[in-house]
Every structure is written in C-alpha cells, then in structure tokens.
Amino acid sequence: MTIEKIVLESFSKQGFMKHLGAKIISIDEGLVKVSCIKSDNLTQQNGFFHAGVITTIADAACGYAALTTMPIGSDVLSIEFKTNLMKPAISENLIAIGKVIKSGRTLVFCEAKIMDEKEETIFATFQGTMICKQPT
Amino acid sequence: MTIEKIVLESFSKQGFMKHLGAKIISIDEGLVKVSCIKSDNLTQQNGFFHAGVITTIADAACGYAALTTMPIGSDVLSIEFKTNLMKPAISENLIAIGKVIKSGRTLVFCEAKIMDEKEETIFATFQGTMICKQPT
Amino acid sequence: MTIEKIVLESFSKQGFMKHLGAKIISIDEGLVKVSCIKSDNLTQQNGFFHAGVITTIADAACGYAALTTMPIGSDVLSIEFKTNLMKPAISENLIAIGKVIKSGRTLVFCEAKIMDEKEETIFATFQGTMICKQPT
Amino acid sequence: MTIEKIVLESFSKQGFMKHLGAKIISIDEGLVKVSCIKSDNLTQQNGFFHAGVITTIADAACGYAALTTMPIGSDVLSIEFKTNLMKPAISENLIAIGKVIKSGRTLVFCEAKIMDEKEETIFATFQGTMICKQPT
Numbered sequence: 001m002t003i004e005k006i007v008l009e010s011f012s013k014q015g016f017m018k019h020l021g022a023k024i025i026s027i028d029e030g031l032v033k034v035s036c037i038k039s040d041n042l043t044q045q046n047g048f049f050h051a052g053v054i055t056t057i058a059d060a061a062c063g064y065a066a067l068t069t070m071p072i073g074s075d076v077l078s079i080e081f082k083t084n085l086m087k088p089a090i091s092e093n094l095i096a097i098g099k100v101i102k103s104g105r106t107l108v109f110c111e112a113k114i115m116d117e118k119e120e121t122i123f124a125t126f127q128g129t130m131i132c133k134q135p136t
Numbered sequence: 137m138t139i140e141k142i143v144l145e146s147f148s149k150q151g152f153m154k155h156l157g158a159k160i161i162s163i164d165e166g167l168v169k170v171s172c173i174k175s176d177n178l179t180q181q182n183g184f185f186h187a188g189v190i191t192t193i194a195d196a197a198c199g200y201a202a203l204t205t206m207p208i209g210s211d212v213l214s215i216e217f218k219t220n221l222m223k224p225a226i227s228e229n230l231i232a233i234g235k236v237i238k239s240g241r242t243l244v245f246c247e248a249k250i251m252d253e254k255e256e257t258i259f260a261t262f263q264g265t266m267i268c269k270q271p272t
Numbered sequence: 273m274t275i276e277k278i279v280l281e282s283f284s285k286q287g288f289m290k291h292l293g294a295k296i297i298s299i300d301e302g303l304v305k306v307s308c309i310k311s312d313n314l315t316q317q318n319g320f321f322h323a324g325v326i327t328t329i330a331d332a333a334c335g336y337a338a339l340t341t342m343p344i345g346s347d348v349l350s351i352e353f354k355t356n357l358m359k360p361a362i363s364e365n366l367i368a369i370g371k372v373i374k375s376g377r378t379l380v381f382c383e384a385k386i387m388d389e390k391e392e393t394i395f396a397t398f399q400g401t402m403i404c405k406q407p408t
Numbered sequence: 409m410t411i412e413k414i415v416l417e418s419f420s421k422q423g424f425m426k427h428l429g430a431k432i433i434s435i436d437e438g439l440v441k442v443s444c445i446k447s448d449n450l451t452q453q454n455g456f457f458h459a460g461v462i463t464t465i466a467d468a469a470c471g472y473a474a475l476t477t478m479p480i481g482s483d484v485l486s487i488e489f490k491t492n493l494m495k496p497a498i499s500e501n502l503i504a505i506g507k508v509i510k511s512g513r514t515l516v517f518c519e520a521k522i523m524d525e526k527e528e529t530i531f532a533t534f535q536g537t538m539i540c541k542q543p544t
Contacts, residue, residue, distance in 0.1 A: 016186035019155070019177035041155040050152035051214045052192025059187050078187045079379065080352060080401055082218035082490050084517050084535060086510040101533065102494040106378065107351065107403075109492050111533070125509065125519070127492060127535060129352055129401070131379075215515065216488060216537055218354050220381050220399060222374040237397065238358040242514065243487065243539075245356050247397070261373065261383070263356060263399060265488055265537070267515075288458035291427070291449035313427040322424035323486045324464025331459050350459045354490035 006072070007032065007064045014060070022057050024064065030100035032065040034058075035117070038092050049089035049123075054096075054114045058083065058126035061098025062110035066130035069103040073135030076108075081128030089124065093117035096126070106132055142208070143168065143200045150196070158193050160200065166236035168201040170194075171253070174228050185225035185259075190232075190250045194219065194262035197234025198246035202266035205239040209271030212244075217264030225260065229253035232262070242268055278344070279304065279336045286332070294329050296336065302372035304337040306330075307389070310364050321361035321395075326368075326386045330355065330398035333370025334382035338402035341375040345407030348380075353400030361396065365389035368398070378404055414480070415440065415472045422468070430465050432472065438508035440473040442466075443525070446500050457497035457531075462504075462522045466491065466534035469506025470518035474538035477511040481543030484516075489536030497532065501525035504534070514540055 001009075004027050011017055011024055017034075020042065026033045034057045036042065036049075044050040059078055067076045097119070098112040112126040137145075140163050147153055147160055158172045170193045172178065172185075180186040195214055203212045233255070234248040248262040273281075276299050283289055283296055289306075292314065298305045306329045308314065308321075316322040331350055339348045369391070370384040384398040409417075412435050419425055419432055430444045442465045444450065444457075452458040467486055475484045505527070506520040520534040 010181045013179075013181040014186065015176045015179040016188060040151045043149075043151040045146045045149040045211070050150065050192065051195050051217070052152060052188060055191050055195075055217075055219075056186065056188025059191075075181070078221055080218065080220045081187070081191075082216065082354060082535065083191075084216045084537065085214055086517055101530070109494055109533075122509070125517075125535065127490065127533065129492065218399065218490060220401065222381055237394070245358055245397075258373070261381075261399065263354065263397065265356065282453045285451075285453040286458065287448045287451040288460060312423045315421075315423040317418045317421040317483070322422065322464065323467050323489070324424060324460060327463050327467075327489075327491075328458065328460025331463075347453070350493055352490065352492045353459070353463075354488065355463075356488045357486055 003068050007067055011064065017060060020053060020056060022060065029068050030065055032061045032098050034061040034096045036094045049094050051083065051085055054089055054124050055083045055126065057094065057096040058098065058112035058114050059128060061096040062112050062128050063130055065098040065100050066108035066110055069100050069108060070132045071134060075133040076130050077133060079129050079131050081126055083124055083126045085124045087123055091116040095119060108132065139204050143203055147200060153196060156189060156192060158196065163204065165204050166201055168197045168234050170197040170232045172230045185230050187219065187221055190225055190260050191219045191262065193230065193232040194234065194248035194250050195264060197232040198248050198264050199266055201234040201236050202244035202246055205236050205244060206268045207270060211269040212266050213269060215265050215267050217262055219260055219262045221260045223259055227252040231255060244268065275340050279339055283336060289332060292325060292328065294332065299340065301340050302337055304333045304370050306333040306368045308366045321366050323355065323357055326361055326396050327355045327398065329366065329368040330370065330384035330386050331400060333368040334384050334400050335402055337370040337372050338380035338382055341372050341380060342404045343406065347405040348402050349405060351401050351403050353398055355396055355398045357396045359395055363388040367391060380404065411476050415475055419472065425468060428461060428464065430468065435476065437476050438473055440469045440506050442469040442504045444502045457502050459491065459493055462497055462532050463491045463534065465502065465504040466506065466520035466522050467536060469504040470520050470534065470536050471538055473506040473508050474516035474518055477508050477516060478540045479542060483541040484538050485541060487537050487539050489534055491532055491534045493532045495531055499524040503527060516540065
C-alpha cells in the first residue's frame with residue numbers, strides 16, 4: 001500500500017474529520033494539507049472559524065505529515081500541541097499546512113500554518129509532537 | 137443580565153459547540169465546565185475522542201471561565217493554548233473543567249483538565265491565554 | 273544508590289545550575305523543588321527575575337521529578353515545555369515546584385509552579401514533557 | 409535614539425544576558441539574533457547547552473525582535489513561550505534567530521530557531537507572545 005493510501009485510509013476512520021467536512025488536499029513526504037469549507041457549524045460566537053476547528057485540522061495535517069515519515073504499519077498519536085491565534089479566521093476555505101520539522105524513531109516534531117484558501121494570510125500557527133506507535 | 141446568562145448566550149452563538157453536541161454544565165466565577173457526549177462524529181482513527189474535540193471543549197470552558205472575570209459587555213478571544221494529551225480519551229461523556237488562574241485587565245490565563253464523566257481520570261491538560269475585548 | 277543521591281548527582285553535573293546558584297531543596301517521588309536566590313546576575317531589564325531563569329529552574333524541577341519515577345540508571349531529557357508568565361517575579365528566593373502528572377514508560381508529563389519563597393504567589397506556570405533514556 | 413540603540417540599551421540592562429555571555433549579533437526590523445558561546449557554565453548533565461540557555465536566548469531574540477516593531481519608548485515583556493527541543497545542542501556558539509510573525513498594537517507573536525554557529529542545524533524551535541508596555 002502506498003503512503004498516500006495509508007494516510008487516506010486512516011483519515012477516513014476519523015469520524016471527526018467527516019463531521020467537520022475536512023479533506024486532505026495533498027500528501028507529500030513530510031507535508032500534508034487539510035482543508036475545511038466555511039459553514040455555520042464551525043463558528044465561534046463572532047462567526048469566525050472556531051479555534052477548535054483551526055487546531056483540529058492543523059493536528060490532522062501534522063499527524064499525517066508525521067505518518068508519512070514513519071515505518072509502514074505505524075500508527076500516529078499526538079502527544080502535545082500548541083496553537084497561536086493571530087487573527088480572526090475569516091475565509092471560505094481554511095487550509096492547514098502540516099510539515100515535519102524533525103523525524104525521530106519515536107517522536108516526530110511538526111509545525112503547521114493555518115491559512116486562507118489562497119495561502120496568503122496566516123491565521124494561526126501550530127506546533128506539535130507526534131509519537132509513532134510501531135507495528136506489532 | 138447575569139453572568140450566567142451572558143455566558144450561555146455567547147455559547148449558544150458558537151455554531152461549533154452545537155455541532156459537537158457540547159453543553160455548559162456549570163458556571164461559577166472563574167470556573168466553567170463543558171461536556172460532550174461520545175459519538176462516532178467525534179472520534180480519531182482508533183475510536184477515541186479526537187484531540188481536536190478535547191481541545192475545543194477545553195478552550196470553551198477556559199474562554200467562558202475567563203469571561204466570568206471580565207467587565208460586563210466584554211467579549212473573549214483565545215490568543216494561544218497548548219494541550220498535553222496523556223492517555224486515550226475513552227469515556228461516555230468528556231468533561232472539560234476550565235479555571236482562571238490569573239485575571240488581568242487585558243489578559244486572562246486559564247488552565248483546564250479534560251476528564252471522564254466521573255472526573256476521576258485526566259486525559260489531557262490545557263493551558264491558554266484569553267484576551268478581553270472590552271465593551272465599546 | 274537512593275533516588276535522592278541519583279538526582280543530586282545528576283543535578284551537580286549541570287554546570288548551568290551552579291552558574292545560576294540554583295539548589296534542590298526537596299526530593300520526593302514525583303515532586304522536586306528547586307530554588308534560586310535573587311541576584312543582579314539573574315535579571316531582565318526591569319530588575320525582575322528573567323523569564324529564562326524561571327523556565328530553567330522549572331525545567332530542572334520537572335526533569336528531576338520525572339527522573340524519580342523512572343527506572344534506576346535512566347537519564348532524563350526535556351522534549352518540550354511551555355511557560356506562562358503571569359506577574360513580575362519579584363522575590364528574594366524563587367522556588368520552582370515540579371510535579372509529575374503522568375508517568376509513562378517513555379514519556380513523563382510534568383507541571384511546575386514558580387513562586388516566591390513563601391509559596392504564596394505564583395509568578396508563572398510551566399508544563400513539560402520529559403523523555404526517559406533507559407539504561408543501556 | 410535609533411531602534412538599534414534602544415534594543416542594545418535594554419539588552420545591556422539584562423543582568424542575565426551578561427551572566428550568560430550572550431550578545432546581540434544583528435538587529436533588523438522584526439528580526440534579531442542573539443548568540444552565546446559554549447562554556448561549562450551553560451551545560452546540562454551531558455555537557456550540551458542547557459534547555460534553559462536555549463530558551464533564554466530565544467526569548468531575548470524574540471523579545472527584541474518584537475521591540476523593533478513597537479512604538480519608540482515601549483517596553484517589552486514575554487507573556488508565554490514554548491520550546492521544542494529536537495536534538496542535543498552541541499555547538500561552539502549557539503545562535504537564536506528571533507522573528508516577528510505578527511505584530512499587533514498590544515501583542516506581538518514571534519518565533520525563533522536555535523541553531524549552531526553556521527546556522528545549518530536546528531536544535532530547537534521557540535514560539536512566544538510578547539506584550540507591549542506603551543510609553544506613559
């Protein structure tokens with residue numbers, strides 16, 4: 001199975017991604033993009049994308065970016081992440097670009113930018129550590 | 137309007153809370169609890185609560201805990217938060233307990249624990265900084 | 273060798289602790305306190321304890337708290353931490369109280385409070401993940 | 409007074425920078441570099457640069473990068489930061505490159521990379537939020 005298929009299969013098992021309407025829009029080694037279309041289901045009290053949505057798609061993008069660097073058959077779990085919210089996320093389509101910064105045997109450190117659909121404005125940044133659950 | 141009403145009104149405007157099925161279960165000064173019932177819509181790939189759900193309800197609990205310490209008419213926004221995920225969140229009902237640690241004029245620092253419905257097991261901790269948008 | 277001796281021996285190898293004048297003031301399982309006396313060598317531009325000093329002694333307190341929960345012969349390394357600075361650290365003696373929140377086989381998650389010498393005022397909170405390098 | 413002079417003057421008041429032997433090596437708008445030469449005073453238990461040193465010079469680089477974007481006469485304070493440590497910091501001269509990502513009226517969000525003297529290897533990344541204390 002190609003790494004693309006592995007990522008898509010795991011992603012499809014995340015009920016929460018479906019519930020958000022989130023989609024993987026690209027998969028490269030160490031670099032995954034996830035997007036999410038604007039909807040009244042995803043807002044905070046002012047009608048912007050909720051910080052929870054921003055963080056969720058960033059976590060998914062980073063988790064799967066990490067998975068592309070792990071041995072086939074591994075599973076990936078987040079152990080910690082931080083989000084810095086810089087401006088209201090007003091966009092028709094939110095994009096999280098997750099990138100592996102350092103891939104170790106056990107831990108993979110990733111960063112994401114969360115941007116508008118043109119990838120011009122950064123709404124938030126995200127940094128997280130992912131752990132590799134090796135195939136048994 | 138009482139602070140309870142203010143919190144509930146703002147919470148009801150968050151489309152994302154409705155979409156998660158999240159509810160505020162208690163409101164005290166500097167302490168708010170938010171819960172979320174298990175559903176296939178809220179899972180990651182192993183069927184546990186998604187880290188994004190954990191973070192979202194922790195952010196809501198902390199944001200509204202912060203709001204209870206702000207002048208009437210203020211709005212609250214998250215500027216940054218971090219989540220540490222300690223164990224798989226397996227529970228019928230996830231509870232986030234958000235607490236104000238330091239309330240300043242502009243910034244309010246909060247922490248949350250995310251636990252099972254009996255408040256016995258901590259799945260994750262969350263720390264965040266909220267900003268007060270004062271009434272104009 | 274008792275865990276106390278192990279902690280003190282490792283601490284004594286940290287040149288930076290000596291340079292700060294930091295001392296371990298108590299060692300219990302999962303709970304270590306480190307203190308640091310006020311000095312002009314440890315200030316930021318307004319004469320308060322530097323955020324770097326606050327973070328350093330919190331990291332040491334948490335790292336050694338983590339070490340007390342690891343197998344004898346392990347070494348401990350920080351993989352990530354966050355500090356939230358709540359008020360100017362004005363104190364004759366700064367105390368970091370590091371506590372293990374969750375001890376796993378590989379990762380140990382800890383939190384610290386950084387306080388004045390009477391342990392009355394919290395200046396900052398710290399959360400960090402430590403990794404256990406097992407004896408070879 | 410030029411922004412360079414303002415930064416250097418504030419830096420010179422930080423007793424802790426002197427104690428580390430840290431120096432500002434460049435100042436541009438929104439971009440400041442701080443370096444620190446290897447010494448037995450700055451080590452953790454294995455002889456690497458201590459995580460506290462890494463964080464301290466990153467905090468200084470980001471704080472002063474932030475200050476270059478603030479109104480003349482402002483003071484800068486860190487409100488929160490996170491460090492992710494990716495590999496042992498083994499270098500003759502540690503460099504922290506602090507960069508402003510988003511400069512607001514009150515808050516400035518910055519990131520730093522902490523690298524070897526050739527700026528080839530990243531040892532750690534740092535993200536922090538700085539607050540502007542406006543001239544009174």
